[in-house]
Amino acid sequence: MDFSKIKLIVSDMDGTLLNENHEVSDRFYAQFQRLTAKDIHFVAASGRQFQSIQDKLFDIKDEISIIGENGGIMQHARKTKVLLELSKEDVAECVKVLRQIENSYTVLCGSKAAYIESKDDHFYKKLKNYYTVVERVDDLLNVYNDQFLKIAVFHFDSSEEFIYPSVRKFEGQYQVIVSGQNWLDISHIEANKAYALKMIQKEMGITPEETMVFGDFNNDIEMLKLADFSYAMANAHSNVKNTAKYMTKSNNDNGVEVVLEELLDSRNHQN
Numbered sequence: 001m002d003f004s005k006i007k008l009i010v011s012d013m014d015g016t017l018l019n020e021n022h023e024v025s026d027r028f029y030a031q032f033q034r035l036t037a038k039d040i041h042f043v044a045a046s047g048r049q050f051q052s053i054q055d056k057l058f059d060i061k062d063e064i065s066i067i068g069e070n071g072g073i074m075q076h077a078r079k080t081k082v083l084l085e086l087s088k089e090d091v092a093e094c095v096k097v098l099r100q101i102e103n104s105y106t107v108l109c110g111s112k113a114a115y116i117e118s119k120d121d122h123f124y125k126k127l128k129n130y131y132t133v134v135e136r137v138d139d140l141l142n143v144y145n146d147q148f149l150k151i152a153v154f155h156f157d158s159s160e161e162f163i164y165p166s167v168r169k170f171e172g173q174y175q176v177i178v179s180g181q182n183w184l185d186i187s188h189i190e191a192n193k194a195y196a197l198k199m200i201q202k203e204m205g206i207t208p209e210e211t212m213v214f215g216d217f218n219n220d221i222e223m224l225k226l227a228d229f230s231y232a233m234a235n236a237h238s239n240v241k242n243t244a245k246y247m248t249k250s251n252n253d254n255g256v257e258v259v260l261e262e263l264l265d266s267r268n269h270q271n
Contacts (some may be wrong), residue, residue, distance in 0.1 A: 001262070001266070002064070002174045002237040002266075003212075003229070003262070003263040003266045003267065004105055004213050005166070005209055005210045006038070006040060006044065006210060006211070006214075006263060007040055007041065007204070007210040007211075007228065008040070008041050008047055008200070008201065008204065008210060008211045008212070009040060009041070009042050009043070009103040009195060009207045009211075009212045009213075009214075009268055010042075010045050010211065010213040010214070010223060010227070011042075011043070011044060011045065011213075011214040011215075011256055012045055012046055012047065012193075012214060012216055012217070012220050013044060013045075013048055013053060013056065013237060014047075014048065014130070014180065014216075015078075015180065015216035015217060015233060015236070015251050016107065016215060016216045016220075016233055016251055016255075017044070017214070017230060017251070017256050018056065018213050018251060019251055019252050020251070020252055022056070022122065022129050022130075024056055024057065025254055025257060027254060028257055028260070029059065029060070031126070031257060031260045031261065031264065032060055033111075034264050035260070035263075035264070036063065036264070038264075038267055039244050041064075041065065041109060041135075041204065042060075042063075042064045042065070043064065043066070043067060043177070043197065044056075044057055044064060044065070044066050045066075045067035045071075045131065045151070045193045045196070045197065045201060045220075045223060046067070046068060046070075046098050047069065047070045047108035047150075047177075047179045047183065047185055047219050048068060048069075048110070048130050048131075049068060049069065049114055049128050049131040049132060049133065050066060050068030050069060050075070050080070051131075051132040051133050052130055052131055052132045052266035053066050053068050054066065054132075056133050062078060062090065063246070065077075066199055067193050067197065067200075068085045068087070068188070068221065069109050069149040069191075069197040070150060070175070070177065070179065070185050070187055070193060070219050071083060071084065071187070071192045071193045071195045071197075072084055072085065072109070072149030072150050072187055072191050072192045072198045073081040073111060073149055074199065076199070076202075076203065078199055079156035079202075080148065080164060081157060081171075082111055083191070083195065083196060083199075084128055084149075084153070084187070084188035084191040084195070085147045085148055085149055085188060085259065086149070086150070086174075086186075086187070086188060086215075087147040087148075088141075088148075090148075090174070090188075091108060091140070091141065091148055091151065093098040094151050094167075094170065094174070094186050095108070095140050095141060095151065097166060097167065097170075098151070098153055098163075098167070098230050099161070100165075100166070100179065100243070101116075101153070101155075101163055101166050102162075103155060103156065103157075103162070104153050104154065104155050104162065104163055105118050105120065105123045105127075105153065105154040105155075106118075106140065106151060106152075106153050106154075107127065107131070107151070107152040107153070107154065107198070108140045108143060108148060108151055109131075109148065109149050109150040109152055110143070110147060110148055110149065111146060111147045111149060112133070112145075112146045113133040113134060113135045113146070114122065114127070114131040114133065114134045114135070115134075115135050115136075115137050115140055115143050115146075116134065116135075116136055116140075117136070117138065117139065117140055118136075119136070123154065123156075124136075124165045127154070128153070130143055135139070142261040146205045149187070149191075150185050150187045150191070151185070151186040151187075152179075152183055152184070152185050153183070153184045153185075153239050154182055154183055155182055155184075156182065156242055157182075158181065158182070159178055159179075159180065159181065159182055159183050160178045160184075163184045164176075164184055166183065167186065170186060170234075171267050172189075172191065173188040174187060174188065175188060175189055175190070175191050175192060176220050176262050177192070177218055177219045178217070179217055179219040179221075180217055181217065185219065187203065192219065192222045192223070193219060193220065193222065193223040194222035194223040194226055195212075195222075196218075197223045197226055198226065201226065201246075209228045210225055211226060211227040211228065211229065212227055212229035212230075212231070212259075212263070213227035213229070213231065213235070213254070214224065214231045214233065214248070214256050215230075215231070215236065215244070216232065216233040216235060216236040216237065216240060216251065216257070217236070217239065217240060217241055218237055218239055219235050220240055221239060221240060221243050224240070225243065228245070229245070229246065230243070230244040230245045230246065231244055231245075231246045231247065231248045231255075231256075231259060232247055232248075233247075233249070233250055233251055233255050233256075234247065234248065234249050234253070234255060235250040235251055235252075261264075
């Protein structure tokens with residue numbers, strides 16, 4: 001495969017770059033230095049909290065671009081800005097419906113922190129895998145002095161089966177995405193990872209032919225369409241596999257690193 005034009009590499013985090021223990025491999029960090037030496041820019045794009053992505057990639061956080069909260073917030077060229085946010089009225093409308101869904105947990109995602117009403121310690125422990133800055137509050141509708149990027153909803157069994165049927169009526173008004181086995185996200189109607197990625201491509205003058213993207217779940221689909229080199233993980237949702245042009249190994253088998261090694265080997269042979 002001809003990787004000679006690649007200038008931009010974009011990877012989802014959970015289920016893609018991170019293994020099942022939410023870890024980044026040492027192999028990736030070594031590859032990152034080699035990519036940087038070849039003037040290839042890296043973007044971490046996730047539904048995760050912005051601060052959590054920074055924590056996971058702490059050693060390189062100032063050298064990369066970050067798309068957090070499914071495109072609600074972005075760091076590029078060491079500048080961070082909120083792109084699309086929900087109004088207080090939007091939050092109230094959604095939260096009132098979400099409170100009626102049994103065995104679900106609602107997270108109000110702000111630019112400063114993630115806010116929860118739940119006192120369930122089992123859920124809180126799970127949440128901390130994805131959110132670094134979390135505040136417990138008595139009422140989500142009484143949270144002020146923050147910009148609201150997204151509402152995330154968690155179910156221990158299946159977000160697609162137990163949450164989505166209750167919120168599908170919001171489609172067309174908000175961006176409603178089943179973003180993982182246990183997660184569903186509600187965002188501004190225009191918010192997705194592709195919205196932010198297009199901005200980065202435009203600012204850097206990079207085309208789809210020069211872009212490589214890795215993803216595993218439905219919130220990755222739109223950004224996969226922005227790359228000629230689009231990869232679905234072996235553990236990806238069927239919708240993602242049907243969208244991506246190529247396949248790689250699972251996140252636990254270092255699927256991203258396998259392709260990056262092929263790219264780097266290819267570049268070395270060309271030099």
